[in-house]
Structures are given as structure tokens and as C-alpha cells.
Amino acid sequence: MIDLKNSEEKYYFEKYGEHINSWYMTHLVKMGIINTGIQAEGATITDSKGNTLIDCTSGYGIGNIGHNNPVIVQAIIDQLTRKEVNTRPYINKIQIELADLLKIITPGELECSYLFNSGSEAIENALKLVRLYKGGKKIISMKDSFHGYTLGALSASGVPSFKKGFEPLLPGFQQVKFGKIEEVYGLKAEEIGAILIEPIQHDAGVKIPPYEYLKQVRKYCDDNNIIMVVDEVITGIGKTGYMFASEYFQIEPDILVIGKSLGAGLIPIGGIITRKNLWQRFGLSFPMTASSYSGNSLACRAAIETIRFILDNNILDAVKPKELFLSDQLNKLRNKFPEIILAVNGMGMMFGLEIINKNTASWIVKNMIKNNVIVYQSFGNASIIMVEPPLIISLEQISKIIDGFYNVISGIYSEVTFGNND
Numbered sequence: 001m002i003d004l005k006n007s008e009e010k011y012y013f014e015k016y017g018e019h020i021n022s023w024y025m026t027h028l029v030k031m032g033i034i035n036t037g038i039q040a041e042g043a044t045i046t047d048s049k050g051n052t053l054i055d056c057t058s059g060y061g062i063g064n065i066g067h068n069n070p071v072i073v074q075a076i077i078d079q080l081t082r083k084e085v086n087t088r089p090y091i092n093k094i095q096i097e098l099a100d101l102l103k104i105i106t107p108g109e110l111e112c113s114y115l116f117n118s119g120s121e122a123i124e125n126a127l128k129l130v131r132l133y134k135g136g137k138k139i140i141s142m143k144d145s146f147h148g149y150t151l152g153a154l155s156a157s158g159v160p161s162f163k164k165g166f167e168p169l170l171p172g173f174q175q176v177k178f179g180k181i182e183e184v185y186g187l188k189a190e191e192i193g194a195i196l197i198e199p200i201q202h203d204a205g206v207k208i209p210p211y212e213y214l215k216q217v218r219k220y221c222d223d224n225n226i227i228m229v230v231d232e233v234i235t236g237i238g239k240t241g242y243m244f245a246s247e248y249f250q251i252e253p254d255i256l257v258i259g260k261s262l263g264a265g266l267i268p269i270g271g272i273i274t275r276k277n278l279w280q281r282f283g284l285s286f287p288m289t290a291s292s293y294s295g296n297s298l299a300c301r302a303a304i305e306t307i308r309f310i311l312d313n314n315i316l317d318a319v320k321p322k323e324l325f326l327s328d329q330l331n332k333l334r335n336k337f338p339e340i341i342l343a344v345n346g347m348g349m350m351f352g353l354e355i356i357n358k359n360t361a362s363w364i365v366k367n368m369i370k371n372n373v374i375v376y377q378s379f380g381n382a383s384i385i386m387v388e389p390p391l392i393i394s395l396e397q398i399s400k401i402i403d404g405f406y407n408v409i410s411g412i413y414s415e416v417t418f419g420n421n422d
């Protein structure tokens with residue numbers, strides 16, 4: 001355990017631990033983050049000691065277009081200074097503009113959208129929409145999946161440790177193994193209202209399913225009149241090198257759930273976009289549409305400008321050579337240290353390195369921070385090190401990440417015991 005006495009801002013860590021979240025404070029200190037972050041720009045964060053670190057967390061998925069992207073910051077300032085009517089009871093025109101844009105950029109026939117304040121809240125509302133249409137029928141989700149920390153989202157999530165202590169959760173959920181279509185075929189279709197699925201399981205350590213799997217799930221839903229809900233809260237908004245991973249897998253969800261980077265890491269926002277046929281009861285239902293800040297103009301402005309930034313600057317084309325470089329370099333690293341790195345999984349700017357055990361993974365993360373690179377252990381599987389820089393990272397910065405790994409892993413042999421997973 002790293003000692004806080006060398007911390008520049010020990011006071012804030014102790015206060016944070018005392019009054020906000022002692023677990024998270026301890027977690028950061030264990031990771032080796034013992035200074036506060038002072039400034040963030042693009043792919044980097046500068047801490048209170050003046051160290052500038054490359055952020056391969058992207059703020060845990062919210063910053064696909066980099067920290068404090070100046071275009072979005074300016075758009076938010078402009079929006080604030082216009083003194084527009086932001087609140088109900090009036091209709092928010094910016095929300096309509098965003099809904100139009102979402103209709104254009106989302107796959108298939110998704111036409112109707114509603115905005116919320118987080119990914120979890122968007123998941124809750126996707127679940128409510130399923131209940132409106134399918135009553136008490138089962139919602140099938142995946143083992144090892146993660147959909148958020150609210151009660152409905154947790155009920156759907158497939159990581160038992162996240163649920164512990166919050167029971168009883170909502171009834172009517174069942175999990176099957178991700179990536180195995182036989183498990184879906186083995187269900188009683190007439191009992192199922194919806195299948196909720198992440199196209200790539202992020203928190204499980206970037207698990208990519210067999211390419212045909214999602215198409216097979218789609219067909220099963222079509223054949224059995226089941227709603228397919230695709231959670232792209234983290235994979236969406238360019239993270240995989242596609243605007244949505246659903247495009248890569250060539251599927252059209254019935255309900256697409258989005259969030260995180262849609263607000264550019266600056267303003268919280270989440271949303272659901274659905275086919276029109278699923279919308280009739282939604283529009284009639286005040287309890288689905290009444291969250292106080294949902295669809296507020298500041299969040300919608302941030303979202304519109306984020307999408308435009310990605311489109312106008314060809315960010316998705318530009319990420320391809322970076323993806324190839326990062327993937328190639330991580331695989332070379334794995335070939336050099338096969339006893340430590342067992343596998344490299346990922347696409348776009350979302351990679352997971354499967355490490356021999358979680359103690360070694362923790363050691364690497366801590367020492368990467370000393371090398372001014374922030375990577376992290378997956379919350380769903382601590383043996384996986386997540387490498388997820390923003391899409392706008394430079395090739396030079398990617399080289400620094402790789403150099404950091406070589407430095408750290410070369411020095412590892414005398415420090416850790418392999419094969420110990422305690």
C-alpha cells in the first residue's frame with residue numbers, strides 16, 4: 001500500500017475518504033494515485049505535483065473526444081450565455097435538434113429518442129419501456145454484463161459482486177452466458193419480453209463475441225417477437241472506431257441505450273433511441289418523461305457538438321491507423337512477455353490486457369502511474385488491465401504508453417510471484 005504522506009494533497013484525500021467515499025479513496029491510493037488532478041486537456045491529466053500523465057481511462061469512458069475539448073467547452077459557454085428557456089413547461093428546441101441528429105447517426109430505423117441524466121437512468125427507462133410493452137415477461141441479460149448501479153440496472157447486470165448487499169433486486173431477470181448462442185436457443189422464447197445486451201462486454205475485460213453472435217440474437221428476437229435492447233453506453237460515440245458497435249456487428253437494435261461520451265466528459269447525459277412502433281405508449285406515459293433535468297439544453301448542446309465534432313473532423317477515420325498501431329504494439333508486448341500478458345482483446349480505443357493474475361495486474365498499474373501513464377484494472381475482472389485512451393490521442397502518445405509497459409514489465413520479474421491470484 002502506498003503511503004499518503006508523500007501526497008501533495010493528503011488533506012483532500014483524507015477528507016474525501018472521511019466524507020465521500022472511503023473505498024474509492026483507498027482504491028486510488030492502492031493504484032498509486034496520491035495527488036489530485038489539477039488540469040486535464042486532450043489525452044492528458046496534470047496532477048498537483050506537476051506530473052502530466054496520459055489518461056488511458058478516458059475518465060472511465062466519458063471522454064472519447066478528450067478532456068475539456070475546446071470546441072465543446074466553447075459551445076457550452078455560448079449556450080449558457082444565450083439565456084434561453086431551459087426548463088419545462090416549455091419544449092426544448094435543442095432537444096429536438098439532438099433527436100433529429102440521433103435519428104440520422106444511429107443504425108437502422110431508430111427514430112424516437114428520450115434523454116436522461118446518466119447511462120444508468122437510460123437503462124432504467126429502457127427497462128420501463130420493455131415493461132410497458134411486455135408486462136411481466138422476463139428480461140434476459142448476460143452473465144458478466146454491467147448496465148449501471150441503479151436497482152433496475154443492477155438487476156439486469158451479471159456481476160454478482162456488484163449486486164451483493166442490495167437484494168432484493170427486481171424480479172423477472174435471468175442471465176445467460178455471453179457469446180454462446182446455444183444458451184439463448186435453450187430459453188423458452190414465449191416467456192421472454194426482451195434481451196438486453198452489450199455488443200462488447202466492457203467491464204468483463206473487453207470481451208468481443210464471435211462475429212455472427214449478435215446477428216443470431218437479433219434473428220432470435222425477430223422470430224420470437226422479443227425486444228432487443230443494446231447497451232452502447234460505453235461502446236457508443238466512437239469508442240470502437242465505429243459510431244456504434246452495432247454497425248460493426250451489422251445489427252439494428254429495437255432500443256439503443258447511450259450515454260457517457262455523448263456529453264464529452266463535460267455534461268452528464270444518457271438516452272434511449274427506439275423504433276417508432278415502441279414509442280406509442282411512451283408518449284402517453286408521463287412517468288416515463290418527467291425526470292427534472294432530462295433533456296436539458298446544456299446537455300443536449302454538448303451532445304450535438306460532440307457528434308458534430310466527431311463527424312466534421314473525421315475522427316472515426318482518423319482513429320483507424322491509431323487502432324492498428326496500438327493493437328500491433330500491444331500484441332508485440334504480449335509476444336515479448338507471454339508469461340505475464342496472456343491475451344490482448346479489443347478494438348477502436350478499447351483494449352483489455354489479460355494478465356497472469358490480479359496481483360501482477362495491480363503491480364503493473366501502480367508502476368505505470370510512476371511512468372506517467374494511467375491504466376486501470378477492470379472493475380468486473382481485476383486480472384484485466386484496461387487501455388482506453390481517447391480517440392484523439394496521438395501516435396506519439398501511444399508510443400509513450402507502450403514504452404511505459406516495456407519499462408514496467410521488464411522490471412517485474414524480481415518483484416512479483418506468478419501464478420498467485422489472491
Ligand SMILES: Cc1ncc(COP(=O)(O)O)c(C=O)c1O
Pocket residue numbers: 118119120121123146147148149198202231232233234235259260270
Ligand atoms: C455498458 C454500461 N451501461 C451502463 C452504464 C451506466 O452508466 P452511468 O455510469 O452513466 O450511469 C455503464 C457505466 O459504466 C456501462 O459501462
